[in-house]
Every structure is written in C-alpha cells, then in structure tokens.
Amino acid sequence: MSTVLRHPGVKRLFALNVAARVPTAGAGVLIVVHAHALTGSYAAAGLVAAAAALAVAVAAPLLGGIVDRRGQTAVLVASGLVAGGTYVALGSLPHSAPLGAIAALAAVAGAAQPPTGACLRTLWPDVLDGDREAVRSAFALEAAALELTYISGPAGFLLLAAATSTGAAMAVLGVVLAVGTVAFAAEPASRAWRPDASVGAGGAARGSALQAPGVLTIAAVTTLIGVVMGGIEVAVTAAGSAHGTGATSALLAIWGVGSLVGGIAAARLGGARGARELLVLLVMLGATHMALVAGGTSAVALGALLLAAGASIAPVFATTMTLTGELARPGTTTEAFSWNITALASGVALGSALAGAVVEAAGTGPAFVAMGAAGVAAAGLAAARAGTLQVPAPAPAAAVA
Template sequence: MTSAVTTDTSARPGYGQLLRTPGAIGFVLPGFAARLPFGMLTISILLLVQHTTGSYGSAGIVAAVTGVSMALSAPVMGKLTDRRGQSAVLVPVVLMHSAAVSTLVVLALLGAPVWALALAAVPAGASVPQVGPMVRARWAARLEGSPLLPTAAAFESVTDEFTFVVGPVLATALCTGVHPAAGLITEAALTLAGGLVFAAQRATQPKLHTVAAGGEKHASALSFPGLRVLIVAFLGIGAVFGGMQVSLAAFSNEIGNPGANGLLYGVFAAGNMTAGIACGAIAWKIGPRRRLLLGYAGLTVAASVLWTAHSMILLGALGLVVGLCIAPALITGYTMIESLIPANARTEAFTWLTGAVAFGQATAVTVAGRLTDAHGSSYGFLVPMAGTVLALATLLALRSSLAPKAPSRIISSSAGTPAAGAPEVPAARVNERGVGHRVPVTVD
C-alpha cells in the first residue's frame, strides 16, 4: 500500500512538466506581460483621479466605469476570439487600449470634470485585452484529454494572482513615488508590448470554432446554467478586490502613511498567490463543487471581519487570510469550466468570469469609495463582506447547476483505470478527432 501511494505521488503532474509542453513558454511569458496591466489599471485610475480631484468617491466612479465597460465588452471579445482567432482580435484591441488610456491620462492632468473622465473611461475599459482567457484557451487546446489540465488551471490562477501582487504594488509605487500618472502610462505600454508579442505566437492558437460538432451553430456560453452560477461567485470575488483596493488606500491615508497601501495590498495578494501555488500541488480527494463551496465559505468568513481591524498589523494579518481564501475559489471556478462548457465556447466562458470579477470590482470601488468618503475606511471594508455573503448564498441555493453534464457523453475506451490519487480531470471529454478518453471521476 505504501509503495502504491509513493508511485502515485511521484507521478503527479507538476508545473515543470506543464511548462515543458511544446510551445508553452512562447505564449506564457508574453501572456504574463500583457495581463500584468490588468492588476494595475483600477488602482492607477483610482490614485490618479483621487490626486486630481481630491475625492475617493469621484475616483471610484471613474474606476467603476472602466470596470463595467470591461465586464460588458469581455464576453463579446471572447465570442469574437472563438470565431475569428486570437491575433485578429488582440492586435486592434491593444492599439485601441493604449490610445484610450493615454487620452484618460491627458484629461485627468488637465483637470477635466468627473463626467469627462468617466466618458473617457468607457473605451479604456472596453478595450482591456482578454489575454488571461486567451492563455487558458491555449492550454485547453494543447492539453486536450491530458491530466495536466488541472495543473494548467492552477498555474494560470497563480499567474493571475501574481499580477495582483505585482500590479497594485508597482502601480502604487509609480503613482506615489514617480508621478500620479506613471501607473497608467506604464499600464498602457505593457499592454501594447506584451499584447503584440503574444498575438505574434500564432502556432499555439486554438483553432476557430464557427460551428458546433453536429454542424449547428453552437450556443452562447451564457446558456449553460453552471456558468451563470460561477459568474455570481466571481462577482463576489471582484467585490473583495475592489473593496480592498479603496479601503486599504483610505486606511493608509488615515494613519498618515500613504505608502503602506502598496504593502498591505501586496500582503493580501501574496496570500492569494501562495494559496494558488499550494492548490496546484495538491492531488485533491474531494470534487470541485465541494471545494468551491468550502473555499467560498472560508472567504466569506474572512472578509466579514475586515471592518473590525484598526491597526496596520491586524489589517495585514486579516488581509493575508482573505488572500489565502480567494485562490481556491478562483482556481476551482476556472477548472470547472472544462466540465461545464464545450470547447467551442470556452474562451467566451472564461471572459464571462473575468468580466464578472471586473464588474464586481467596479461596483465595490464605487460603493466603497462613497462609504470611505462619508464614514472612513472601516465602512469600506463592509463591501467585501456583503459581496461574498450574497455570492455564497447563491452558490448554496443553486449548487446543483454546478454538477457537470459530461458523463452522458462518455465514450468508452480500453484504457486502464487511473491510479488512485491522480489529479482530477473533467469527467468526460471528447477530443477533436472524436476519440473518447477515460478519465478519473471524483465524487462530489
């Protein structure tokens, strides 16, 4: 028995094996450079507009418009990408985004009114390139039927979390130490350079999906109830990100140390990334639906006590715990897309989740900005609590929608039963040639 366990553990796919996938490095590195600005955009807008207007409420409005615009455009961008290809969509988008952000910077520095800044924020948000979903779609295409898929999902979530470690800290350092506009200028430059290099990696692009397998036009990803439930869950996660950004910035100003904002948010995001790395190294024994519910319950409890912190040390500790709880929910949600959504709509599905985070973040930034202006940072921390409570209640009520429908499509094969402890893979999968894969099924 001991020998069998040792063999299974050593055979478990890891990050090193994942990155040795042919062509992986070619899209992973520029993909990271192009998505890093996503972690910089909201906080850079928040700090620049607050500097020019003196109001967190006004800054929150502009940042919220950016987030809502991105949330609305992301699924459209994902659907176009599934049909026309990543490069065809990405190149014009990154050019548009750089121009839109530059316009927003100029208007802010000229002292334009809030309505003008909000108007300029619409194209800035709508043109945010959906590089993260594009990278996930490339992994899904390269690893069809492979036990490395859960590892890839964990790796991508770790990469996302790393952008939320480096992005806000870098943006805060640039805005407070160099110039209030330096964060947005850097964000636009990184988006342009990274996006163009990523778009040039055409060999690893997923094939176009203009029709479904039976020759009929495939349904929108939003037509699958499991995705709609995950969207609600990711709205709550976005509420944590947005509420933390505003409230930590306000708290740092209240204690007379604005630079502490980057440190506190970095601790929060570092916990997020650390948990993500750990999740990718674990061979889970429980199903993804139960993991999502347990992870979200922990996140809700942790977010519900943030408002009680009145010292930098205590707030840092609580922020670390909140960060540790976010990664399992994010990783599990993205992994579940593999079993809930067909391949010809996955990029769209990933963009719905990314858009949900952005929309939740935008709403939280607006509400938390108003609350902190009127009552202080403690009230701003109530926003993550409210967002996670509502999302958890929805998950519990509609958890049956998260059960994968794939088992009815299993095609038997002569492959042997997988070893116990192997990483879980979606319960059923049919590759592009119509060949069925027998894969492990984890009981939820």
C-alpha cells in the same frame, strides 16, 4: 505544477500572457491618479475610473464572443493596439482637457481591453493535450501568478508616475500593453487556435455562453466574490488610514501574498476538483474575511488575519475558472471566461460602494462582517445550484478493433 511547466512552450506562453496583463492590473489606479492630476478633482477622477470599468464590463463578453467565432489573433492584435494607443493618447492630454474627453478615452481603452486572460484559459486544454489534471493545475498556477500582476502593476506604474509624470506613466503603460498583447498573439499556440468547427454548422446554433446553467451559476457566484474583493479593499484602506498610507499599502500587499501562497499550494496539489471544493473554498473565503473584524485597531493583527484570509482567494478563482472551462457550451468558452470578468467587475463596484457606506455609517468592523457575509452568500448560492455545477464525465475512449 512542475508537470504543467514541463509541457513544451508552456513557460513562454504563460510568461508572455502574464506580462501582457501587468499593464491591465495597473491601469485602474493609474487612471485615477492621472485623471486627478489633469482635473484636480477626485470626484472627476472617480467618474473617469467608473467609465473605464463599465466599458470593460460591457465589452468583455462581446470580445470573447468574437474570439469564439473568429479566432484569437485578429482580436488580440486589434484590441491591443487600440487599447495601447488610447492609453498613450490619454497620457498625452493637457491639463486643460475637458472631463468628457478624458472619460471618453478611458472608456475606449476599457472597451478595447485585450481578452488575454480568457484567451489563455481557452488554450490550456489544447496546449496541455487534454490532460484535465494538468489543466486544473494550470488554472491554479495562473490564479497565483495574477497576484503578482496585481502587486507589481499598480506599484510599478505609480513609481514611474512619481519619478516622471502621470502622463508619461500612462503612455508607457499603453506601449507595454500593446507590445505584450501582440507578442502573446504571435505565439504559435494562440495563432493556431481555431473556433469549434462543429458549432454553427448543420444548423447547430452557437448561442450565448450564459445559456449553459453552470456558466450562469459561476457568473453569479463570481459577482458575490467581487463584492468581497471590492469591499475588503475599501475597508482595509479605511482601517489602515489611522496608521498612514504605508500601512494601507502593506496590508493590501500582505493580502495579496496570502493569495499567492494559496494559489501555489493549490497548483502543487493538482488544482481544483469541482463543485464540492468550490463550496468549501467559498465558506473559507467568507469566514476568514468576516474574521478580519477581530483585528481591531492593530495593524499587526489585521495583517496576520489578512494573510490567512488571502489564502483562499487564488484557489477560489482557480476553481471557478476550471468549472467555467468544463461547463461552457461548445464554441462559447472564451465568451464564458469573459463573463466572469464582467461579473467580477460588477461585484467589485457594488462591494466598494456598499463597504464605503457601511464604513461611513458604522465603522470598519461591520464592513468586514458584511463583506464576509457576501462570501458566505456565494457559498449558499453555489450549494443551491450545485446541480448545475456537475461536470459530465469524459466519454470513454473508443475501443481499438
């Protein structure tokens, strides 16, 4: 990990990227809170949040594909300004605003969500001079740092909303998103990145990132990981409700801390190695989340189990990111990373709905078991398609005459 951070400009590039993604991490919950404040209805707020999430899932690969063809700067600046401005407009809506207008603005903001994460992952091989070990460590470090955004983003903007108003918090979120994205786009490494000149030339077609069998496998596996993530959030919320809102927040934060610790440990160990490590991590992900059923009604026991379960999350994401970058077809890397965003969002939506139904019908214990089973299913899928996850060995360097 220290080797990665010693590369020139890496700390600044990494910090700016993470800062630009804090508003994105906070947007989901703030949209729900703000829409409820405007409409007085959680059902309406849910529809608004769904519109934003669906727009993100549909548009992410499209924006990633444009980056692969045109470069990062224009896409980042345009999407950052559009998304940021739309969030400001959303925050400025009066209480009399119709639901259609609220949902439409949320959808525009979601569709324009800047591909800052995909762009950073595309940059790592160039920034780290093609050092595969350093790139793997960088992915692990990024996965750990993302937990900080998931903790600080929602908490920070909700606190701002409580101190001012949901509209003011939404406007601030938009400004921070726009400024952070433009600042990242202004970094020399991002501005200097160019699409693969060999793709599209001489009759070589770019095609879709999903034409790479390994990328398709990772997207399918990531969908199941999303089922685990979305479902566990619902099940933990239901389990913590008996102990109060503070208990739920604490339990989810402990889960995030476990992932943060796991990601840091993975980065120190040099990051992921490949398909075999992914399979092991997915089994751990499924088993440890299935074990949450043993927490019963004790918040303390559930917290301890969540800390252990979280430890596999960041390493799993680090491994899927590493494999995506190494398996993507030339000229489609940014789009490939963006498909993972779509897959994760789709899985989270499915897992949330499934867990809600199971909790309602049978309680939190069966919901934990079902979500853990989704993780085991992800491991089974990865094992069945292990052949598509084999990374070709790097070509030997040409001998010097």
